[in-house]
Amino acid sequence: MKGCIKKETVPPFLTAQVIGDVIIWLAIGLPALVLYIMGTPYKAGFFCDDTSLKYPYKQNTISDALLSGVAFGLTIMMLLIVEVLNIFEKENKRHRCLTQGPFTCLKGFGIFLFGFVITQIFTEVLKNAVGRLRPNFFDLCRPDFSRIDCSQGYITNYTCTNDEHSASTLRNSRQSFPSGHAVFSVFTSMYLVLYIQKRLHISYSHFLKPTIQAALVLLSVLCSVSRITDHMHHSSDVIAGIGIGFVVACSVFYSLGTKFLNDQEPKKVSTDEDIEENSTPVLNGHQTPVPLLHNTFSLIGQPNSFSSKCADRS
Template sequence: MKGCMREATVPYFCNAQLIVDVVIWLTIGSPVLYLYLMGSPYEAGFFCDDTSLKYPDKPSMISDALLTGVAFGLTTTALLMVEVMNRLERKYKKSRCLSGDPFICLKGFGIFLFGFVITQLFTEVLKNTLGRLRPTFIDVCRPDFSRINCSQGYITNYTCTNKENLTNKLRTIHQSFPSGHAAFAMFTTMYLVLYIQKRLHITYSHILKPTVQAALFLLSLVCGITRITDHKHHPSDVVAGLIIGSIVACAIFHSLGTKFLNDTKHEKSSKDDEEDGNWVPNINGCQTPLPLLQNEFDVSGRSPSFVLKQPIKISTSVTV
């Protein structure tokens, strides 16, 4: 049947484009991983009367492992469910051509991985460059105030005396700005919101898409709030992380998502329906099914002697 595209076959993965993209991804990801595990942040100083650095240290409600697992699991589930719902929608409407590429989920997940690395690159570079102290700095470091002259104002020469904390924790107290949790959570949320907006095509509900999108935004905001209530970040750190995640998600989706996530089969089918003559313009300029148009002009069941090719414009004038 004209207009129906054949179902996509398994693509040839070992091509030059994929190899180049993977090499670039690894080239960016390797330094990001190094900065995350062994980065040496700038050791900023502090003021003795700075109360924003005197919060008690406590465990995080959302750990790095939990955030990563939820983000990747939620993204995988969402991408799969969108394509499944699209396929069910097409079968329900009995479309001539089933919409959706079987490998669209892999494309979407690949774009997500690239955006994840870019988000982490921005956050890790800023963390290690600025070296802002976390709200729990005094409790984690426990500087020896007997050797500090607070009258000097900004203190840069100090020694941490807390031997209970591991070296990694003493390193991360200089990595407050921006919030990596907030950036990653907002990137995941914004990417899924844009993906759902572009890829999900359903007619049985008008509020399903905005409801899911609002729920995703709420999850990212809750993640950011917990970083403040857990005393891991200052409010400005979380706001900056949310902004970074949003900007990266929008930029990545605009540059890659709009190109590789197009519903080409659905668009092709709709265009070919018009070319095949199944839809023709009526006298009002709107599209009308041809069988209905035939019934309007020939109630006896005989074939009409003409078919409208162009809209008929009727103009009236009144002469006084």
């Protein structure tokens, strides 16, 4: 059908291209994983009367494992739902333009994975470089104030005395900025919002698409807010995480998604264009444009004038 995307074929360099992209993905993802597990944050100090660090320690409402499982599972589910809805849409069935990419879901998830490692490397580098203390730092660390001269103001020489928590938990108490939950949840929701906006084309409801998008945004907001109520992050940490997730989602989608998730609408050809195209004469096996014939006749005269001139000469 004219105006539709050409049927996808596997290019000869696809295998090499995939291998190269996987290598790049690992080159970014492995350092982020190492920083997440073994990163050493900058040892920031504190003021003894800093009330923003005196919140009690609470368990996470949304753990790292739960966030990862929901984000990856929700992404896979939404990509599949969007493409299935496109297949059963009558208008898409008629044109066959929006549903003929068999690897659309796979490509969409691959772009999501690339954005995921970008968010993680940003998050882990900033967490370790800034070393900001969490709101529950005093409760987790329990520095021995009897050995600290608070009159010095900003205290950098201190030792944590709390042995109820693991070393990784104490290390994590100095990685407040930015909020990793906010970064990942906002990135996931914004990526899916943009994917749905570009790929989902249905005619039987005007409200289904914005309702799904609003629900995704609401989930990310609730996840981000829980980090404040759990005393795991300061408000500025969450705001920074929201900004990073939003920027990475938009950057990754508009740099890669608009290229690899093409969904051009079928080109509508007007009736006049159809008539002109279908009425193109064929001379000696070659198509001759109608305007060219008109110009030719205007130069040599009309056929009737040919006949009259020949009659006069005879």
